[in-house]
Amino acid sequence: MRAASALTRRIIVIQFISMGAMEMSNPFWPLYLQGLVHDRALLSLAGAGVYILPMLGVALTSIWWGRVGDRVGHRWMMIRALIGLALTQLALAFSSGAVEVLVLRFLQGALAGFIAPAQAYCAALTRRRQRYRLFARLQIATNVGSFLGALAGGALLGVAPFFWLNTLAALACTACALAVAVCLPPLQGRARLPASTRLAVRASGHASADLAGRQGEGVPGWLRITILALGLLLAARMILQLPLSLYAEQVLQFAPWQTGLSYGLVALGFCAGAGAWARHFEGQQAVGVMRVQRWLAWGLALVGCVLGVARVPGWFFAGQFIVGVLLAATTPVLTGLVSRHTPAGRQGAVLGRLQSVSQCCSVVGVACGAGLLYAGALADIYFYVAAAYLVAWWVLLRVRPPAVSGS
Numbered sequence: 461m462r463a464a465s466a467l468t469r470r471i472i473v474i475q476f477i478s479m480g481a482m483e484m485s486n487p488f489w490p491l492y493l494q495g496l497v498h499d500r501a502l503l504s505l506a507g508a509g510v511y512i513l514p515m516l517g518v519a520l521t522s523i524w525w526g527r528v529g530d531r532v533g534h535r536w537m538m539i540r541a542l543i544g545l546a547l548t549q550l551a552l553a554f555s556s557g558a559v560e561v562l563v564l565r566f567l568q569g570a571l572a573g574f575i576a577p578a579q580a581y582c583a584a585l586t587r588r589r590q591r592y593r594l595f596a597r598l599q600i601a602t603n604v605g606s607f608l609g610a611l612a613g614g615a616l617l618g619v620a621p622f623f624w625l626n627t628l629a630a631l632a633c634t635a636c637a638l639a640v641a642v643c644l645p646p647l648q649g650r651a652r653l654p655a656s657t658r659l660a661v662r663a664s665g666h667a668s669a670d671l672a673g674r675q676g677e678g679v680p681g682w683l684r685i686t687i688l689a690l691g692l693l694l695a696a697r698m699i700l701q702l703p704l705s706l707y708a709e710q711v712l713q714f715a716p717w718q719t720g721l722s723y724g725l726v727a728l729g730f731c732a733g734a735g736a737w738a739r740h741f742e743g744q745q746a747v748g749v750m751r752v753q754r755w756l757a758w759g760l761a762l763v764g765c766v767l768g769v770a771r772v773p774g775w776f777f778a779g780q781f782i783v784g785v786l787l788a789a790t791t792p793v794l795t796g797l798v799s800r801h802t803p804a805g806r807q808g809a810v811l812g813r814l815q816s817v818s819q820c821c822s823v824v825g826v827a828c829g830a831g832l833l834y835a836g837a838l839a840d841i842y843f844y845v846a847a848a849y850l851v852a853w854w855v856l857l858r859v860r861p862p863a864v865s866g867s
Contacts, residue, residue: 483609517569526812544571698825729784
């Protein structure tokens, strides 16, 4: 088990570094596009496309990459994804036109997709009852890496051209690909693994007696509805992707540092609550997990309404932190639930489908936020977010897991 835990920690570090590298440039693409597009309408279109197109690329290819990973090994899929990130990021460093940037961003999403194979690889090393804790740690690494990467990118952009943000990200992703190749063994050839790691893989992948294992290759219908509910929770969160900074500036009249703090407090709350939530759900059956998820969706809707009327900075900051804490009990826990009840030989395909649905729903969320912004609904944006969480709650009501499901 120690050997398996060591491999999992290596992947968490690699995910942290790669996410931080990509987020060095991600928040600043609109600033870069301003120098390439001078028409205001086209700039708005390109600004939305630079974020939506990578999501579409991931959504269109994740299921296929996951199936390939189930056949050839998720280690190779991680290497492929990191090389894809490195090559496209290096090409973006030399890009000179908005159309070129948009095409490369789409290719980046289509060729990349590191998270799903990393999740599948780690799942093979982790007992099913510990999957909630696993996915909580992976998403904490993603959130912290994104936050620190954005801070580093902002600091670097003050002293160096945008070219260097993309170039350094390409170098970091190349180093991560080499680290995966050198430091992570292939799980298919288990004879090459240490005995303790082989035991962990066998225990996590084959010793469970959950519903998915009993049904062989089939994936229960309730898991598909769970994946949809997870996507809708993400869509509700992504509605604020574009409007939040404008809401903070125009409605709340925040200074730039207060706007940045509003973003950061959600990530901070997520990191603060993820571990505790994972431990809380670890011994629960799927029925109990879904019961709490429905209450969490109601809680997120309620906090959204409170944020919609909050005008005092302290109350708004507290609400953002609470949103992060509540979100920490949704995405990683539902991802862990899906992995926990998926056959060992289908982890890549099912987690790839989850990633695909998540990205599609994220695109819908971003588009809804942009549409509401265009319709002049900025002042009421949090009430629409609350309504979106209630839609997710309605779908969660349709999830009917078995009354007893071993783990």
